[in-house]
């Protein structure tokens with residue numbers, strides 16, 4: 001065994017296959033102590049699989065894991081956790097019904113008399129960690145009641161509580177707002193300073209350059225590069241990931257907006273507790289244009305979209321007109337029948353059925369609306385033809401139409417749902433975060449698709465937390481802050497800084513009224 | 514007359530009856546909370562209770578001891594749970610179908626056993642089915658109100674309330690309870706924390722089965738010394754309702770079970786008046802509907818998001 005150089009963590013020659021698919025093909029990963037190591041790659045490249053092996057969830061078919069010179073054999077995730085591996089999953093592993101502190105100590109509770117949970121001791125330890133690493137989370141709130149950025153912190157505190165030395169973060173920023181990302185990075189830097197090691201999976205190259213000490217690139221289950229951020233440019237890195245040239249800019253032409261498709265007047269929406277979430281909003285969408293709504297998560301965009309699609313009730317006096325027809329407080333089914341497509345933010349559960357097959361998910365929502373409606377029985381030829389088209393056009397990496405949705409990688413689920421709604425013959429598409437969690441190659445692809453859709457004369461309402469995306473794609477931009485919609489000019493009229501300021505409530509005075 | 518009825522409704526005797534009649538509901542539903550919290554999909558409460566009632570009677574009949582009767586009932590619940598778990602967890606049968614089959618089969622099974630063992634139909638009364646005797650506590654004698662309320666009950670009644678408290682402690686104060694709640698809330702997350710989901714599902718199921726069996730044994734052994742066809746008459750479903758309304762929280766569930774017990778007591782105390790029996794015996798079921806309605810109204814706002822009734 002050649003041992004020129006001792007690394008803190010080494011994964012050597014890891015092989016893992018699922019049936020005929022080789023998700024990890026002889027991957028070697030070397031990580032130094034107290035650094036941030038970025039693991040990047042296209043959707044389905046095998047990043048999550050590799051990390052699942054490191055955290056003891058999957059057993060590798062071949063290969064070894066060495067930590068601090070010691071060979072490890074993790075029998076399960078308990079075992080890996082005992083040896084200092086902590087993983088924050090792409091999909092949060094939190095219990096909605098339990099409180100934050102219960103989630104943190106879960107399965108690692110300190111006890112009194114060997115029988116009862118020692119609430120005091122648990123709390124002391126958790127509070128100590130929060131103090132040491134500057135986390136500020138409400139320990140007694142239920143998980144279902146706190147915002148996503150805090151959930152992330154809960155996950156991190158959870159792995160720290162278990163004594164993690166190596167912390168794996170699988171796409172931690174895809175659910176965060178810009179401030180959330182800043183907060184997370186601050187925490188990461190702090191963890192590094194305290195000797196912890198971070199492995200960060202992300203699709204956002206800017207973040208890689210902002211925080212990583214070293215980068216490993218995967219493609220199709222193999223390592224295609226191992227570089228330091230200082231040695232490479234953003235474009236070179238993108239090319240390394242995708243294996244071809246990618247543009248990091250949308251190729252947008254000025255458009256001639258057509259007639260009005262969607263008209264929203266005085267829309268007000270309250271949530272279950274009766275709190276006003278959308279305040280007297282007015283805007284319209286014309287054929288052939290993209291109207292973008294930027295905003296920090298939780299500013300009311302969710303309620304706005306739900307009201308448009310008939311998932312939430314609008315208050316009295318609100319009016320939503322689609323092609324001149326009043327659809328205020330209609331049902332999602334009506335909306336779909338009339339030609340409104342919707343891509344919800346929660347792709348896995350609101351956008352699809354994780355237990356369902358690829359083809360079921362590909363026609364979901366359209367089994368009555370278009371194409372497949374004339375028959376009593378499902379026409380499998382037509383369905384297969386359509387599903388194949390979605391899979392092919394949107395580059396969904398799958399082993400076949402009968403595979404379960406949940407076994408797809410995160411980004412591929414995304415592509416399938418976006419593809420389903422885009423290919424349909426809709427007049428208006430309402431889209432939330434179309435490129436969350438997908439790789440740069442795929443982002444470029446989805447952006448092109450959306451622009452192509454508008455060229456066909458359809459309208460798009462784009463709601464995104466990614467300001468860059470809104471700015472690149474939208475003909476007209478709005479910012480939503482605290483339920484109020486603020487005009488932010490036409491394409492490239494305002495700078496990123498100006499709009500960013502509006503998103504944080506630093507805009508005109510009428511925001512505060 | 515109205516005044517008389519009202520007086521009876523809030524008399525200590527009525528409350529005492531309520532405390533007594535709630536006993537099987539509480540024992541069963543507190544155990545059932547553990548089943549509910551891990552989301553096994555097991556709805557066969559009526560079956561577990563009715564079979565428990567039969568074996569409670571049988572155990573007491575052959576041994577002459579009500580305690581042994583109850584133990585046999587617990588054992589019957591345990592066996593039923595084993596079969597259920599085998600079918601649903603290991604052979605992947607649909608939980609709903611197995612539950613329905615269980616509930617339907619219970620009546621047939623106990624009636625069959627009645628014929629096979631005691632060679633009778635409808636009802637078997639025999640002094641050899643020894644009931645629990647009531648506990649007479651001297652110190653309560655001097656306190657008039659509490660005496661009526663709490664004295665002279667059988668062991669199981671006192672046990673029920675202790676059971677509720679122990680249930681609460683286990684559910685909310687031990688690692689076991691925390692882990693169990695987590696398994697029910699999001700099995701994948703529990704698994705990623707290294708918890709064996711299947712183990713906890715088994716334990717929750719077995720706690721439910723044994724508790725429902727014990728609850729069933731209250732019926733024949735609370736003084737009547739008999740077993741009759743379909744003796745539980747929907748009490749298993751009352752347990753299920755209590756659990757659902759109480760959201761699997763042992764103490765809340767106990768409160769709901771008490772409410773049903775009280776409605777049940779009404780059917781007894783009001784029978785002295787010349788009210789139509791049909792109406793009076795409807796009371797527990799009306800109570801169920803009333804409780805569901807109240808809960809429904811409380812949750813109404815925002816129902817559109819939850820039920821998806823527009824789809």
Ligand SMILES: Nc1ncnc2c1ncn2[C@@H]1O[C@H](COP(=O)(O)OP(=O)(O)OP(=O)(O)O)[C@@H](O)[C@H]1O
Pocket residue numbers: 018021023041042043044045046047048049050090397398407408409410411412437
């Ligand atoms: N349990 C599984 N069964 C079958 N195939 C799987 C399973 N888990 C992952 N795969 C497949 O293995 C490949 C790699 O998946 P993985 O989740 O590691 O990708 P990823 O790099 O994390 O992608 P993303 O960025 O989209 O999350 C994918 O093609 C995926 O469909």
Ligand SMILES: [Mg+2]
Pocket residue numbers: 047048049090170409410411
């Ligand atoms: Mg992944």
